[in-house]
Amino acid sequence: MGKKWKIKTSTPKLDELEKGPWPSFIKELKTLAERKPAVEHLLGQMEQSYETNTNYWTGTVLNLDGYGGGVIARYSDLAKKFPEVAQFHTIRVIEPSAFVYSTKALRELCDVSENHSAGILQLHGMTGDILMLGSTNESMHTAGEALMEKGWDIGGSGGALRTLACCIGPARCEMACYDTLEVTKRITDTYISQLHRPDLPYKFKFKLSGCANDCANSMQRSDMPIIGTWRDNIQVDHAEVAAFIAEHGVDFVVDNVITRCPTKCITLKNKKIEIDDKNCVHCMHCINVMHKALAPGKDKGVTILLGGKRTLKIGDTMGSVLVPFMKMETEEDNEKLIDLIARIWEFWGENGMEHERVGEFIERVGLGTFLEGVGIEPDPQMVKHPRTNSYIKFEEYTKPLMAGEASKSPLVTNKEVEGKETA
Amino acid sequence: MATPGKKMAPRDNGAPDYKKYLHPLMVKNYGKWKYYEKVKPGVLKHVAHSGDVLYTVRAGSPRTLSVDTIRKVCDLADKHCQGFLRFTTRCNIEFQVTSAEAVEPLIKDINEILGFPVGGTGNSISNIIHTQGWMHCNLPGTDAAGSVKALMDTLYEDFINERLPQRVRISASCCQINCGGQSDIAINLQHHHPPKINHANMQICELPKTVAICPVAAIRPATVDGKDSLMVVDEKCMYCGACHGQCPSMEIRDPQTDSLAIWVGGKTASTRGGPSFMKLATFGLPNNPPRWPEVGDAVKKILDAYKESAKPYERIGEWIDRIGWKRFFEMTGFKFTKYHIDTYRYARTTYNMSTQVRL
Amino acid sequence: MATIQIAGKNIEVDEDGYLVNLEDWSEEVANSLAASEQVEMSPNHWEVVNFLREYYQEYKIAPMIRILTKEIGKKLGKDKGNTKYLYELYPGGPAKQACKIAGLPKPTGCV
Numbered sequence: 001m002g003k004k005w006k007i008k009t010s011t012p013k014l015d016e017l018e019k020g021p022w023p024s025f026i027k028e029l030k031t032l033a034e035r036k037p038a039v040e041h042l043l044g045q046m047e048q049s050y051e052t053n054t055n056y057w058t059g060t061v062l063n064l065d066g067y068g069g070g071v072i073a074r075y076s077d078l079a080k081k082f083p084e085v086a087q088f089h090t091i092r093v094i095e096p097s098a099f100v101y102s103t104k105a106l107r108e109l110c111d112v113s114e115n116h117s118a119g120i121l122q123l124h125g126m127t128g129d130i131l132m133l134g135s136t137n138e139s140m141h142t143a144g145e146a147l148m149e150k151g152w153d154i155g156g157s158g159g160a161l162r163t164l165a166c167c168i169g170p171a172r173c174e175m176a177c178y179d180t181l182e183v184t185k186r187i188t189d190t191y192i193s194q195l196h197r198p199d200l201p202y203k204f205k206f207k208l209s210g211c212a213n214d215c216a217n218s219m220q221r222s223d224m225p226i227i228g229t230w231r232d233n234i235q236v237d238h239a240e241v242a243a244f245i246a247e248h249g250v251d252f253v254v255d256n257v258i259t260r261c262p263t264k265c266i267t268l269k270n271k272k273i274e275i276d277d278k279n280c281v282h283c284m285h286c287i288n289v290m291h292k293a294l295a296p297g298k299d300k301g302v303t304i305l306l307g308g309k310r311t312l313k314i315g316d317t318m319g320s321v322l323v324p325f326m327k328m329e330t331e332e333d334n335e336k337l338i339d340l341i342a343r344i345w346e347f348w349g350e351n352g353m354e355h356e357r358v359g360e361f362i363e364r365v366g367l368g369t370f371l372e373g374v375g376i377e378p379d380p381q382m383v384k385h386p387r388t389n390s391y392i393k394f395e396e397y398t399k400p401l402m403a404g405e406a407s408k409s410p411l412v413t414n415k416e417v418e419g420k421e422t423a
Numbered sequence: 424m425a426t427p428g429k430k431m432a433p434r435d436n437g438a439p440d441y442k443k444y445l446h447p448l449m450v451k452n453y454g455k456w457k458y459y460e461k462v463k464p465g466v467l468k469h470v471a472h473s474g475d476v477l478y479t480v481r482a483g484s485p486r487t488l489s490v491d492t493i494r495k496v497c498d499l500a501d502k503h504c505q506g507f508l509r510f511t512t513r514c515n516i517e518f519q520v521t522s523a524e525a526v527e528p529l530i531k532d533i534n535e536i537l538g539f540p541v542g543g544t545g546n547s548i549s550n551i552i553h554t555q556g557w558m559h560c561n562l563p564g565t566d567a568a569g570s571v572k573a574l575m576d577t578l579y580e581d582f583i584n585e586r587l588p589q590r591v592r593i594s595a596s597c598c599q600i601n602c603g604g605q606s607d608i609a610i611n612l613q614h615h616h617p618p619k620i621n622h623a624n625m626q627i628c629e630l631p632k633t634v635a636i637c638p639v640a641a642i643r644p645a646t647v648d649g650k651d652s653l654m655v656v657d658e659k660c661m662y663c664g665a666c667h668g669q670c671p672s673m674e675i676r677d678p679q680t681d682s683l684a685i686w687v688g689g690k691t692a693s694t695r696g697g698p699s700f701m702k703l704a705t706f707g708l709p710n711n712p713p714r715w716p717e718v719g720d721a722v723k724k725i726l727d728a729y730k731e732s733a734k735p736y737e738r739i740g741e742w743i744d745r746i747g748w749k750r751f752f753e754m755t756g757f758k759f760t761k762y763h764i765d766t767y768r769y770a771r772t773t774y775n776m777s778t779q780v781r782l
Numbered sequence: 783m784a785t786i787q788i789a790g791k792n793i794e795v796d797e798d799g800y801l802v803n804l805e806d807w808s809e810e811v812a813n814s815l816a817a818s819e820q821v822e823m824s825p826n827h828w829e830v831v832n833f834l835r836e837y838y839q840e841y842k843i844a845p846m847i848r849i850l851t852k853e854i855g856k857k858l859g860k861d862k863g864n865t866k867y868l869y870e871l872y873p874g875g876p877a878k879q880a881c882k883i884a885g886l887p888k889p890t891g892c893v
């Protein structure tokens with residue numbers, strides 16, 4: 001523990017953020033500033049940012065030995081004025097599935113943070129990771145060592161696989177259609193070297209949600225959203241339906257359930273609900289509203305999408321359907337998923353350009369080509385509708401490919417000539 | 424003890440074993456939950472097929488936490504929750520207890536010892552997710568954490584109550600990379616001119632990579648003072664800042680002109696109409712630390728209109744789809760300008776190609 | 783910005799020890815940069831450095847990791863054409879440590 005340090009820096013602007021009912025991150029920093037000189041200087045630098053609307057961090061590249069990701073390194077541009085934050089790095093620690101902790105585990109993290117960095121933890125980063133702020137070039141090694149000694153692991157910065165993130169799933173949610181926590185851990189452990197020593201064209205994110213409510217925000221914040229669903233019938237508890245109608249009235253059910261179903265597949269007859277399950281698109285709305293009366297079916301699995309990302313370069317993209325349904329229960333199911341990931345990375349890894357997210361890659365080469373590349377049959381569920389323009393590049397113009405005929409090797413604009421890439 | 428340069432073999436420990444961190448009732452009823460009930464704002468009751476009941480109390484947190492506060496959180500979880508707790512995607516803390524009587528004493532401790540509010544469930548505004556800002560990123564033009572803290576003060580009552588038509592999720596980002604994500608309402612930074620190039624530094628960069636990263640091919644190689652450098656074709660540049668992420672000498676930020684814009688109608692769930700992107704509501708709000716009052720005012724306008732006219736279960740985007748953008752701009756008082764009309768890829772697909780207009 | 787002395791020459795390096803003027807590179811400089819990283823340069827280490835330099839001279843960028851691993855696999859054997867081996871040679875990572883020793887620019891992007 002550091003000795004008591006007297007706060008000398010005055011921070012009138014930041015002090016304004018101590019006011020108000022919402023808990024203040026500035027208060028958190030000030031508590032630490034009493035014994036952590038680095039945090040006092042952090043506050044000093046931030047105060048200057050608040051005065052000038054200018055940022056004072058410069059990014060650099062630093063890693064622990066044997067790791068290509070896991071440290072986000074920053075040098076201060078104001079090192080002369082605030083030497084204690086001259087080096088102020090963040091370590092990205094892999095979080096437990098669904099952000100569950102024992103107090104013992106959290107206290108362990110606190111001890112490492114206290115002893116080897118600034119005592120600041122962000123729970124959690126937008127990526128899902130635990131962010132431990134404030135190590136120096138020296139102490140990031142001791143912090144990393146201390147974390148790993150206790151079984152924690154780091155990784156997932158730069159052009160690497162990011163720490164995965166998932167919803168609470170079966171641990172506490174009746175909507176969950178597969179074990180988000182277990183699959184998250186499995187993908188992490190299987191592909192841990194991609195978090196540590198990546199060889200992908202760019203970053204890759206998985207997020208896993210147990211159902212279409214997508215509490216993990218996977219659709220648009222991950223390259224590969226894996227979302228729970230079912231393929232049999234919605235389970236209906238008719239007694240509970242009756243109770244719901246009795247409590248809320250028929251009008252409420254019509255206005256808020258029947259007419260809100262995107263495919264209009266629910267009807268109300270004699271105060272009984274009938275669902276045309278073949279046309280249900282598993283959107284979860286009716287189940288959310290009548291959660292005691294309705295539940296996802298029993299034959300559960302996942303829908304796998306691909307290509308979500310945020311704004312940079314081509315603009316925001318959502319994931320789009322790659323595998324409409326896949327079981328996700330047995331060892332074999334898991335291996336199928338792991339294998340699918342490997343095929344995607346192989347094809348994108350071989351043909352993607354540097355800094356090209358998988359969604360951008362698909363946009364460049366086309367989903368059709370991509371499917372051939374990873375060995376997946378086209379499926380009408382992958383599109384909103386078939387193409388509307390007639391500019392089709394049939395692969396053999398003399399003999400247009402007929403539906404169902406065996407396909408040729410992918411037509412990717414391949415930049416690669418014998419292992420060399422043109423810039 | 425490891426020193427820099429000392430060869431430390433990577434451990435490849437992998438993800439922590441979540442099974443050790445689950446509350447005992449979660450272990451027992453794993454995958455066997457039956458239904459949940461809302462007890463009151465911030466408190467959920469989950470009932471398992473076994474009959475077991477687990478109460479969850481959700482507390483707002485500032486995300487950036489001192490170890491001192493986390494240790495207090497641990498003390499509370501030890502005292503009330505058998506030593507287990509969890510965090511949500513939106514940085515709330517969830518404490519779990521097994522009886523209804525245990526809920527109020529827990530809430531009292533959360534409020535008094537931690538000073539954290541309880542709420543964020545159901546039709547409320549949950550914690551705002553945001554990005555690093557001036558605390559740690561190398562690219563920010565604003566401090567998302569600061570504007571979020573100020574905004575949550577303004578929206579506090581909507582965190583601790585469930586009085587909205589549907590849940591409202593808000594995010595904030597501090598540069599145009601927008602790490603904050605799609606939300607019902609998003610507060611994002613906007614740059615207003617091409618990057619200023621620091622030619623003196625350019626020789627230490629991988630110039631072709633910076634050229635390649637520009638999505639509109641606005642960057643070209645150039646020779647400046649006899650040295651290799653780059654130039655930007657101003658008319659092509661859309662001020663996205665992608666080059667700045669690649670090369671720190673392509674300075675895109677400008678404390679004088681960077682401003683904030685507000686976006687509405689994003690949604691990730693596939694419920695009802697499916698996921699949707701957010702759309703520009705208003706722009707040109709001053710980047711005004713420490714409390715960004717203009718942002719709070721604009722968000723309130725949106726929320727007031729939403730509360731007034733949305734139907735139950737309508738997210739902000741669905742509500743606007745129903746009432747139309749004309750009405751949205753009338754109700755909020757934001758001006759619709761030519762800048763609201765898309766100019767990037769697929770712009771034309773966003774035009775109204777029908778005679779369906781609200782008159 | 784700091785200066786290091788190698789073979790009687792003053793050489794400018796940045797705060798992380800990367801060359802400021804890439805023309806300053808020589809084998810001696812590489813050996814000295816390697817020593818500062820506690821990397822002992824074996825012939826296999828040189829294969830990596832030489833390839834990085836050739837690639838950079840042709841394209842003015844560092845190769846993608848996959849291109850590097852493939853090339854090393856070709857030169858040193860398939861079992862060595864992977865990131866695991868590259869990190870054994872250069873624990874600081876091929877992009878960071880190996881590029882530094884090869885006198886390539888510091889990877890400045892946030893990836």
Ligand code: HEM
Pocket residue numbers: 124125126127128205221222309310311312313553554555556560561562600601602603604667668669891892893
């Ligand atoms: C150029 C350099 C970049 C830097 C320095 C950077 C930095 C960061 C940081 C610090 C976070 C964590 C934010 C937080 O939790 O406070 C983050 C998350 C994120 N970044 Fe970036 N980023 C960069 C590039 C990008 C790019 C190119 C994209 C997308 C095209 C992107 C999209 C995201 C998204 C979506 C998140 C949230 C992660 C999630 O929800 O999983 N970032 N980034």
Ligand code: SF4
Pocket residue numbers: 167168169170173174175176177209210211212213214215216
């Ligand atoms: S995504 Fe679905 S399964 Fe997961 S926590 Fe949300 S509602 Fe439950």
Ligand code: SF4
Pocket residue numbers: 260261262263264265266275279280281282283284285286287695
């Ligand atoms: S889950 Fe959605 S699509 Fe299916 S019946 Fe319910 S509301 Fe309709």
Ligand code: SF4
Pocket residue numbers: 554555556560561562563564596597598599600601602603
């Ligand atoms: S939004 Fe931009 S500035 Fe903010 S954390 Fe993300 S990359 Fe950094």
Ligand code: SF4
Pocket residue numbers: 617618636637638639640641642655659660661662663664665666667675
């Ligand atoms: S700001 Fe964007 S559009 Fe402008 S030069 Fe940079 S990368 Fe290109």
